[in-house]
Amino acid sequence: MLTPESWLVVLLLLALLASRADNRIWGRRFLLAALVFTLVIGTLPLGALLLRPLETQFQPNPAVSDPAGILILGGGEDGSAMLATGLAGVNEAGDRFLAGIALARTYPEAGVVFTGGSGKLLGHGVPGADLAEQILAEAGVNSDRILLENRSRNTAENAANTRVLVSDDITGPWLLVTSAFHMPRAVGTFCAAGWRNIIPYPVDYRGIGSLEIGWDLGGRLSVLNIAVKEWIGLMAYRVTGRSTQLFVAAC
Structure with missing residues (x-):
């Protein structure tokens, strides 16, 4: 609303x-x-201006060696496409899967964790983990490496539920893959849930690009909706204690 x-x-x-x-x-x-x-x-590019502070918090393509695992947050899957066709599809946040698959190939010894259920208020929907399992399998990622969490409905549950699934003796580093605008809230939430040695791996940039003035109501409104939602979510998580700081550098 x-x-x-x-x-x-x-x-x-x-x-x-x-x-x-x-x-x-x-x-x-x-x-x-x-x-x-x-x-x-x-x-006016209002949405891009609001997203830039979020998307520039962490550098793209960070240097890392021998990660223990790759954490892919849900949100890039398209459940409606799977219901209609049986094919696992992705939406505009599909870069999360592209990056996760590329990292899985780059670091063949690292585990791959996907976290995401269905965030629908009405109905059950298709859990994101079901689509992720098919997408990762079709991309050639060995099922022995994959750990799926299918009950989460939001970022706070992503962090808490995966923390329970992952063994305490695996200290990381963990590559956290999500959209760049969502990364500040994700890092703060995972740190608050007890994760350590998290390395942000931002993808799916929406606000980085041209700030020229021009007519594009549909595109600009979509970006502005995302920006407003994310800023509200970031502040709400801080107020409710789901994140210890508004902007967490690392944990």
Whole structure:
């Protein structure tokens, strides 16, 4: 409800209600606000500006030697495609799988852990781990190396549930693979859950690129929705104790 696309709908709804109540002045004001809001979002790279502080917290392609494991966070899988076709598909965050598979080939002795269930509020959906198992198998990753966690519905549960599954005598380093904008919250959450020797491996950059002004309502609104959601999530996790700091450097 807090995403910008919802704000736009609310403004239009208020304009309609004001018009039906014969309050044309407020109806016009709300309609004008919706128009200005749409023009600003569609023209200015607001989402990219909000994502940049998140995506630049950790360097891409960090140097690492002999990692104990590769942690791939769910979110890059497309459950609806699997339900419709039986094929394991990926969405715009599919870079998480591409990077995880590439790292698995680079470090053949490292374990591969995927964590992700279904985050649907209604219905059961397809657990992300089911899709990940098929994607990793089709990419040639040996099943003996793969550990799947399929009950998590959010990042906090990703961290807590995988910590229980992984043996305490495996101290790392662990490569944490997720979208760059999500990495600050992920690192803070994994550190709070007791993980140590985490090495962030950010992928799927959305805010890095051109900051030119130009019309692209769909694309800019999508990026802005992601940015607002992630900043809200980052602050909410800090307030609720799921992360010990707003921005955690390492653990």
